Amino acid sequence: MSVIPDLPPLIGESRPFQDLMERVSRVAPLDRPVLVIGERGSGKELIGVRLHFQSVRWDGPFVQLNCAALPETLIETELFGHEAGAFTGAGKMRVGRFEMADSGTLFLDEIANATLPVQEKVLRVIEYGAFERVGGNKTLNVDVRLIGVTNVDLPAEADAGRFRHDLLDRLAFDVLTVPPLRARRDDISLLAAYFARAMALELGWEEFDGFSRAASEALMDYDWPGNVRELKNVVERAVYRHRAPGEPVDSIVFDPFASPYRPTWTASKAAQKQASQEPGEPGEPAANQPVDLRSTLGDVERRLLEQALAANRHNQKAAADHLSLSYHQFRNRLKKHALI
Ligand SMILES: Nc1ncnc2c1ncn2[C@@H]1O[C@H](COP(=O)(O)OP(=O)(O)OP(=O)(O)O)[C@@H](O)[C@H]1O
Ligand SMILES: [Mg+2]
Numbered sequence: 274m275s276v277i278p279d280l281p282p283l284i285g286e287s288r289p290f291q292d293l294m295e296r297v298s299r300v301a302p303l304d305r306p307v308l309v310i311g312e313r314g315s316g317k318e319l320i321g322v323r324l325h326f327q328s329v330r331w332d333g334p335f336v337q338l339n340c341a342a343l344p345e346t347l348i349e350t351e352l353f354g355h356e357a358g359a360f361t362g363a364g365k366m367r368v369g370r371f372e373m374a375d376s377g378t379l380f381l382d383e384i385a386n387a388t389l390p391v392q393e394k395v396l397r398v399i400e401y402g403a404f405e406r407v408g409g410n411k412t413l414n415v416d417v418r419l420i421g422v423t424n425v426d427l428p429a430e431a432d433a434g435r436f437r438h439d440l441l442d443r444l445a446f447d448v449l450t451v452p453p454l455r456a457r458r459d460d461i462s463l464l465a466a467y468f469a470r471a472m473a474l475e476l477g478w479e480e481f482d483g484f485s486r487a488a489s490e491a492l493m494d495y496d497w498p499g500n501v502r503e504l505k506n507v508v509e510r511a512v513y514r515h516r517a518p519g520e521p522v523d524s525i526v527f528d529p530f531a532s533p534y535r536p537t538w539t540a541s542k543a544a545q546k547q548a549s550q551e552p553g554e555p556g557e558p559a560a561n562q563p564v565d566l567r568s569t570l571g572d573v574e575r576r577l578l579e580q581a582l583a584a585n586r587h588n589q590k591a592a593a594d595h596l597s598l599s600y601h602q603f604r605n606r607l608k609k610h611a612l613i
Contacts, residue, residue: 280322280326281322282467283323284460284463284464284467285457285460285463285464286460287458287460288459289452289456289457290452293320293449293451296447296449297320297323297324297327297449300324301324301325301327301328302327302328304328304418305418305446305447306418306419306443306444307324307419307421307447307448307449308420308422308423308444308445308447308448308449309321309324309420309421309422309448309449310422310423310427310451311450311451311453312451312498312500313424313500314500314501314502314503315451315453315454315500316451316500317382317422318337318382318422320449320451321337321378321380321420321422322335322380324378324420325377325378325380325418328378330376330377333376333377333378334374334375334376334378335374335377335378335380336374336377336379336380337379337381338352338370338379338380338381338382339382340381340383340384340385340386340387341382343386348386349387349388349390349391349394349407350363350369350407351369352369352394352395353369353372353394353398353404353405353407354368354369354371354372354406354407355369355407355408355409356408356409358408359406359409360407360408363407363408366406368406369406371398371404371417374415374417375416376416376417377417377418378417378418378419378420379417379418379419379420380420381420381421381422382423383422383424384421384422384423384444385423385427385430385435389435389437392436392437392440393440395419395440396437396440396443398415398417399419399444402415402416402417419444427441427445428441453497453500454500454504455496461492461493461497462489462492464504464508465484465489465492465504465508466483468504468505468508469481469483469484469508469509469512469522472509473512473518476513476518478518480519481512482519482521482522483521483522484511484523485521485523487523488511488521488522488523488524491525491527492507492508495527507525507527510529511525511526514526533564533565533569571610575612578596578606578607578612581595581596582612589604589607
């Protein structure tokens with residue numbers, strides 16, 4: 274007798290997240306394909322796991338494949354398997370993911386990476402449960418529920434002829450869109466506290482004393498392009514770098530590459546990123562790091578000059594005004610940094 278495994282927790286109390294969870298619970302028991310879409314790191318895989326374990330197939334297999342991780346030519350054999358000797362190098366027969374997922378769920382990431390003929394084969398297997406292994410002509414039957422996942426705009430891909438409309442119609446029985454973290458800010462502090470506590474436990478701290486006000490605000494104000502995965506990393510890093518376990522965590526480093534010693538080929542991009550996050554304190558190094566004051570200030574100055582130029586379409590007079598410098602002072606500084 275199988276036992277439902279401990280599922281990783283899905284944390285969130287915001288309205289958009291609760292609405293999504295309600296839809297997950299409603300669609301999970303239905304034996305229909307589902308499409309999950311959402312930004313990177315937003316929790317699509319966790320939703321897929323939920324869909325499987327809240328369905329009647331929960332004690333069947335949950336099989337995953339990320340089509341983006343494979344060259345186009347291998348997707349078909351990975352999905353459908355191949356017969357012995359189907360092509361050069363195909364020594365033994367191999368079963369594909371659809372066969373492995375028989376009576377369970379197949380979680381197919383980046384499904385838009387499959388070619389049109391493979392998409393046709395996928396459609397047939399979800400409609401009729403029938404397919405042939407590559408290099409074989411015996412029709413096999415499986416009972417698989419498909420959960421498709423994608424980051425691309427599938428209707429647009431279909432209109433452009435790169436994705437089959439019929440497969441899209443079939444997959445889109447229901448489409449679950451995972452809201453990005455910045456659209457559910459109420460969940461940020463909840464998730465941050467959860468990840469921080471787990472990290473504190475891992476580090477053997479007796480207790481976790483929360484975040485300082487400034488640290489909490491920094492977490493709330495950030496846009497989280499990498500969503501929950503990024504939040505998890507940022508919070509874990511903040512906790513592990515914190516030196517005083519009895520006190521609130523007070524320093525948040527969003528960019529682990531940020532350093533005054535960062536090699537110049539990457540410095541300017543990182544610096545821009547940091548500058549855009551901390552207006553007024555561009556690239557300020559962490560207080561506990563040794564600092565070469567002159568070179569750090571030089572870096573900051575050069576960066577501000579570059580930014581002022583870019584913001585003013587390289588009009589030097591306007592860029593000088595932007596920095597409250599005379600035109601002459603501005604030109605001298607450009608020369609100093611070999612920017613002219
Ligand atoms: N609501 C949530 N509660 C707790 N942890 C979460 C939540 N959402 C995401 N996570 C965690 O965030 C990380 C990323 O989640 P997941 O892999 O499901 O995202 P994804 O959308 O599939 O990402 P990708 O687009 O990169 O494939 C994982 O560590 C996951 O456990
Ligand atoms: Mg994923």
